[in-house]
Amino acid sequence: MSDIHTVAVLLSGKPPVSGRVTVRGWLRSKRDSKAGISFLAVHDGSSFHAVQAVVPNTLANYESEVLALTTGCAVIVSGELVASQGKGQSVEIQATSVEVVGVVDDPETYPIAKKRHTFEYLRSQAHLRPRTNTFGAISRVRSTMANAIHNFFHDDGFQWVNTPIITGSDCEGAGELFRVSTLDLTNLPLTPQGTVDYAQDFFSGESFLTVSGQLELESYCLAMSKVYTFGPTFRAENSHTSRHLAEFWMVEPEVAFADLDENARLAEQLLKYVIGAVLDAREDDMAFFQQHIDEGLIPRLRGVLDSPFERMDYSEAIEVLKSSDETFEFPVEWGLDLASEHERYLTEKYIGRPLVVVNYPAEIKAFYMRLNDDGRTVAAMDVLAPGMGEIIGGSQREERLDVLDARMDEALHEELWWYRDLRRYGTVPHAGFGLGFERLLNYVTGMENVRDAIPFPRTPGHSVF
Amino acid sequence: MSDIHTVAVLLSGKPPVSGRVTVRGWLRSKRDSKAGISFLAVHDGSSFHAVQAVVPNTLANYESEVLALTTGCAVIVSGELVASQGKGQSVEIQATSVEVVGVVDDPETYPIAKKRHTFEYLRSQAHLRPRTNTFGAISRVRSTMANAIHNFFHDDGFQWVNTPIITGSDCEGAGELFRVSTLDLTNLPLTPQGTVDYAQDFFSGESFLTVSGQLELESYCLAMSKVYTFGPTFRAENSHTSRHLAEFWMVEPEVAFADLDENARLAEQLLKYVIGAVLDAREDDMAFFQQHIDEGLIPRLRGVLDSPFERMDYSEAIEVLKSSDETFEFPVEWGLDLASEHERYLTEKYIGRPLVVVNYPAEIKAFYMRLNDDGRTVAAMDVLAPGMGEIIGGSQREERLDVLDARMDEALHEELWWYRDLRRYGTVPHAGFGLGFERLLNYVTGMENVRDAIPFPRTPGHSVF
Numbered sequence: 001m002s003d004i005h006t007v008a009v010l011l012s013g014k015p016p017v018s019g020r021v022t023v024r025g026w027l028r029s030k031r032d033s034k035a036g037i038s039f040l041a042v043h044d045g046s047s048f049h050a051v052q053a054v055v056p057n058t059l060a061n062y063e064s065e066v067l068a069l070t071t072g073c074a075v076i077v078s079g080e081l082v083a084s085q086g087k088g089q090s091v092e093i094q095a096t097s098v099e100v101v102g103v104v105d106d107p108e109t110y111p112i113a114k115k116r117h118t119f120e121y122l123r124s125q126a127h128l129r130p131r132t133n134t135f136g137a138i139s140r141v142r143s144t145m146a147n148a149i150h151n152f153f154h155d156d157g158f159q160w161v162n163t164p165i166i167t168g169s170d171c172e173g174a175g176e177l178f179r180v181s182t183l184d185l186t187n188l189p190l191t192p193q194g195t196v197d198y199a200q201d202f203f204s205g206e207s208f209l210t211v212s213g214q215l216e217l218e219s220y221c222l223a224m225s226k227v228y229t230f231g232p233t234f235r236a237e238n239s240h241t242s243r244h245l246a247e248f249w250m251v252e253p254e255v256a257f258a259d260l261d262e263n264a265r266l267a268e269q270l271l272k273y274v275i276g277a278v279l280d281a282r283e284d285d286m287a288f289f290q291q292h293i294d295e296g297l298i299p300r301l302r303g304v305l306d307s308p309f310e311r312m313d314y315s316e317a318i319e320v321l322k323s324s325d326e327t328f329e330f331p332v333e334w335g336l337d338l339a340s341e342h343e344r345y346l347t348e349k350y351i352g353r354p355l356v357v358v359n360y361p362a363e364i365k366a367f368y369m370r371l372n373d374d375g376r377t378v379a380a381m382d383v384l385a386p387g388m389g390e391i392i393g394g395s396q397r398e399e400r401l402d403v404l405d406a407r408m409d410e411a412l413h414e415e416l417w418w419y420r421d422l423r424r425y426g427t428v429p430h431a432g433f434g435l436g437f438e439r440l441l442n443y444v445t446g447m448e449n450v451r452d453a454i455p456f457p458r459t460p461g462h463s464v465f
Numbered sequence: 466m467s468d469i470h471t472v473a474v475l476l477s478g479k480p481p482v483s484g485r486v487t488v489r490g491w492l493r494s495k496r497d498s499k500a501g502i503s504f505l506a507v508h509d510g511s512s513f514h515a516v517q518a519v520v521p522n523t524l525a526n527y528e529s530e531v532l533a534l535t536t537g538c539a540v541i542v543s544g545e546l547v548a549s550q551g552k553g554q555s556v557e558i559q560a561t562s563v564e565v566v567g568v569v570d571d572p573e574t575y576p577i578a579k580k581r582h583t584f585e586y587l588r589s590q591a592h593l594r595p596r597t598n599t600f601g602a603i604s605r606v607r608s609t610m611a612n613a614i615h616n617f618f619h620d621d622g623f624q625w626v627n628t629p630i631i632t633g634s635d636c637e638g639a640g641e642l643f644r645v646s647t648l649d650l651t652n653l654p655l656t657p658q659g660t661v662d663y664a665q666d667f668f669s670g671e672s673f674l675t676v677s678g679q680l681e682l683e684s685y686c687l688a689m690s691k692v693y694t695f696g697p698t699f700r701a702e703n704s705h706t707s708r709h710l711a712e713f714w715m716v717e718p719e720v721a722f723a724d725l726d727e728n729a730r731l732a733e734q735l736l737k738y739v740i741g742a743v744l745d746a747r748e749d750d751m752a753f754f755q756q757h758i759d760e761g762l763i764p765r766l767r768g769v770l771d772s773p774f775e776r777m778d779y780s781e782a783i784e785v786l787k788s789s790d791e792t793f794e795f796p797v798e799w800g801l802d803l804a805s806e807h808e809r810y811l812t813e814k815y816i817g818r819p820l821v822v823v824n825y826p827a828e829i830k831a832f833y834m835r836l837n838d839d840g841r842t843v844a845a846m847d848v849l850a851p852g853m854g855e856i857i858g859g860s861q862r863e864e865r866l867d868v869l870d871a872r873m874d875e876a877l878h879e880e881l882w883w884y885r886d887l888r889r890y891g892t893v894p895h896a897g898f899g900l901g902f903e904r905l906l907n908y909v910t911g912m913e914n915v916r917d918a919i920p921f922p923r924t925p926g927h928s929v930f
Contacts, residue, residue, distance in 0.1 A: 006622060006690070008622070024690075024721070024722045024893075025690070026687075026688075026891045027891075044689075044690045044721075045624070045688050045689030045690045045691075046622060046689075046690060046691075072890050072891045073891050074891040074892065074893045076722075101722075101891075101892075101893050101894075102864070102888075102890075102891045102892035102893050103891070104889075104890050104891055105866075105889040105890065110890055111886075111890075126684075126883075127681075127684035127883040127884075127886060127887065128684070128688075128886065128890065130684065130685050130688035130689060131687075131688040136688060136689070139624055139626070139685065139688075139689060140624060140689075142624075142625075142627075143619075143624035143625045143626070146625050146627075147615060147619050147625065150612060150615050154608075154612045157471060157473070157511060159510070159604055159605060159607075159608035160607075160608045160611050160612065161604070161608070161920055162607075162611075162697070162714055162919065162920060163920060163921065164712065164920070164921040164923060164928075164930065165630070165697045165699075165712055166643075166674075166699075166711070166712050166923050166928055167928060167930070168928040168929050168930075169930075176647070177647075178631075178645050178646065178647060178667070179644075179645070179646050179647065179648075179650075180643050180644070180645060180674065181643065181644050181646070182641070182642075182643060182644065182701045183644075183650075185644075185648070185650070185653060185661045186660070186661060188650060195651070196650045196651060202643070202701055202703075202711065202925060203711075203923070203925070203926060203927060203928035204925075204926040204927075205928065207928045209630075209631075209645065216592075216920065216921055216930055219591075219592035219593070219595065219930075220595050220604065220920065222491075222596075223491075223510050223593075223595035223596040223601060223604075224509075224510030224511075224595060224601070224604060224605075225471070225489075225490065225509045225510045225511060226510075226511075231696070231697065232627070232630045232696065232697065234630075234631075236647045236667055238667075246631070246667070246668075247629065247630055247631050249627055256489070256509075257489045257541075257566075399567070401570075418591075418592040418929075418930055419592075421576075421592060421593065422592065423567075424569075424570040425537050425567075425569050425570065425575055425576075425593065426491045426492075426537045426538050426539040426566075426567045426568070426569055427539065427566075427567035428489075428539045428566050428567050429566075454627065455626055455627060455628065455629070455681065455685065456628065456629040456681055458629060458631050458668070460667060460668070460669075461668060461669040462668060462669075463629075463631055463632060463633040463668035463670065463672045464633050464883075465629065465632070465633075465634075465681055465684075465883055
């Protein structure tokens with residue numbers, strides 16, 4: 001057999017033109033000419049593009065098999081790689097054999113037969129949608145982005161730490177929790193007081209899916225200095241918006257001896273690195289998103305790459321919003337959190353580039369964020385991006401035990417004994433942030449619904465596949 | 466302030482000796498000489514080794530602070546990097562300032578104060594154990610191994626696919642399942658028939674934690690050709706062995722147009738790449754494991770690197786075991802699975818290098834494995850390694866719908882409608898395998914208990930932190 005190549009390699013110009021090649025993949029489309037030649041567009045997921053195979057009717061199985069091929073059929077095509085006469089491709093394969101590996105059973109009912117489908121419909125075909133142009137491109141960009149994130153951190157001396165998915169902790173308060181249990185619901189064990197006896201559950205206590213790896217990650221940060229998590233996190237919120245998933249992937253770095261300023265710098269470097277890596281490595285896919293999904297996409301991403309991120313105090317942001325001519329739906333008042341409309345006004349209209357808002361009121365932020373000297377704000381930050389709003393949220397962590405204790409209630413104090421230990425034994429200033437991977441993927445691709453940014457989305461009512 | 470460097474960089478020989486440097490980290494140990502000099506061993510997680518700082522009693526805070534320092538205190542040390550007179554290190558810092566950032570509250574009760582602790586005890590201190598020699602080394606090797614896995618696949622054109630963690634599927638049968646639910650257990654909704662009404666649960670049906678991403682991954686394989694997952698998987702088994710975790714990370718590649726032979730070759734390449742990467746990048750940590758954990762470690766790993774993996778049919782393996790002089794606890798009979806003692810005999814004593822056993826009886830293997838032409842075996846493989854036994858299990862998948870259907874019961878047939886679709890629409894031969902990440906980490910470090918290979922182990926009765 002001649003050398004087997006991926007479509008990406010065939011289109012890259014690396015294999016010698018006028019060489020024998022074999023490609024294996026699926027038919028994206030087929031055109032049969034009256035002159036007795038068929039043109040097969042063969043894709044294999046390695047590239048946005050398909051490679052064209054020109055199939056003459058002199059092949060033995062031309063009438064019996066090639067003419068019967070439909071979109072989605074699996075084939076192995078061998079032939080000579082030649083410069084293409086047609087437009088839109090540099091090379092094509094003059095086929096000398098077409099082996100049909102797998103056909104499409106009843107092409108009329110093939111769920112993703114070649115025509116336009118709504119993204120909503122395609123979610124019901126999550127097992128087939130990666131075969132479409134859009135979701136193939138998303139899959140490649142997602143993988144490229146993930147790899148860029150690992151490389152960014154690895155090259156900078158960070159360790160990837162796999163924080164636990166199942167946790168006995170229920171009091172961080174970042175959102176509603178999913179219970180994890182092996183109790184027999186039809187025969188629940190009860191305590192003498194008549195409550196559910198979780199001591200008899202698998203973990204001998206109530207257990208849940210994690211909402212964030214941050215707290216556990218801090219324990220590795222205070223030993224390894226530079227660490228990050230990149231894994232699934234969960235929210236049992238009954239949200240039906242385009243921005244919420246019950247299961248999503250989150251990136252969370254944590255750096256010892258870092259303050260809020262370094263934290264913001266790290267966030268800026270990470271975003272720029274990842275966006276740059278995708279623009280470099282996935283030019284084909286990004287051109288598609290630009291053309292078919294969001295015509296402002298690449299200029300907006302280039303804008304992020306080329307702009308130094310601005311910094312602004314929350315208090316200043318409130319003043320800016322109050323004195324603007326904009327009409328906002330939600331109230332603007334020192335002590336209230338910024339709504340999405342406020343964030344987008346600030347980054348898109350007022351500043352015109354990415355903006356890091358820092359030092360939020362302590363009252364609206366989590367107990368672990370470091371209290372500033374003013375006693376009423378904490379060293380929190382939100383990174384806002386044009387076209388998106390908040391894309392990263394983080395903070396310097398409270399490293400002083402007495403200040404931390406004053407911000408925890410009794411239940412937290414008791415449950416997070418080990419977190420308090422980190423402040424008792426060699427505590428140091430440290431900071432970190434969280435980046436929702438699917439939201440970033442939407443930002444980078446121009447897609448609007450996070451359900452389209454993850455292979456098998458989990459939302460209220462949906463856990464099929 | 467002078468240039469801040471990590472310990473790893475300081476010890477690498479890169480910063481100019483006789484230059485001003487600053488290092489930030491924690492005291493591993495301290496020795497005070499009678500001559501009025503203190504020697505601080507400062508570590509920061511970037512290296513197995515600490516850097517020595519030589520502190521003269523002329524520093525203003527020598528009496529008040531430096532002499533009071535204990536193991537685990539956080540410090541920032543500045544001074545001149547000089548060639549070391551002492552043995553065991555090439556450079557040291559002649560300190561001109563020691564800033565004490567965080568002390569250890571009551572050194573006498575510091576849970577990991579410098580002395581030997583059992584691994585079992587350290588599991589109860591999972592938030593502090595990364596500060597110890599052993600668990601610091603494990604953490605670095607784990608991260609290095611994970612990065613090597615991503616690089617191996619990325620460089621070979623694989624896409625990382627994040628298969629779902631929560632799934633509505635309960636019938637793959639790879640193990641006991643954890644239920645994921647938001648139902649109020651004290652007030653369970655019931656159907657008219659009196660059973661639990663899962664239609665009212667978060668996902669409108671019963672949902673569980675995944676035991677494997679393979680089936681969903683196959684759907685991406687049949688669009689993208691080369692894909693892998695690397696994520697957490699779950700088993701609700703009440704196992705209290707050193708090889709079982711309720712939550713563990715698994716690597717699962719899946720390759721279109723690949724047969725069992727290519728699958729075995731990929732497994733061999735992956736293992737060799739990862740082991741080679743760790744030996745190259747973590748020489749310091751590996752020397753520690755070799756010296757303190759397992760004296761046969763590095764020769765055994767080099768043996769894996771240098772040996773072509775042997776192949777053997779299951780049927781031949783049974784003959785070999787039957788005709789051996791060894792006394793086995795478990796019976797040897799065609800049709801029974803191999804026990805660990807059999808696997809280790811085959812790879813360690815009979816072959817003396819890694820061994821891939823292929824073509825197991827269909828009866829003892831999963832429904833999705835491809836039926837061989839003999840009608841009684843399937844194209845399954847187990848990769849066995851000396852000192853470990855099974856380290857990888859995989860198979861070619863059954864791509865023929867009729868054969869697949871014959872091996873699925875009614876419940877599977879109904880629930881896996883989407884998996885059947887993959888065989889209806891452009892099906893192709895494909896193959897893949899699963900690699901337990903913590904077991905591989907144990908193999909690479911010589912550690913014996915998988916609870917020591919993951920930051921926060923989850924086992925029956927344990928979900929703290």
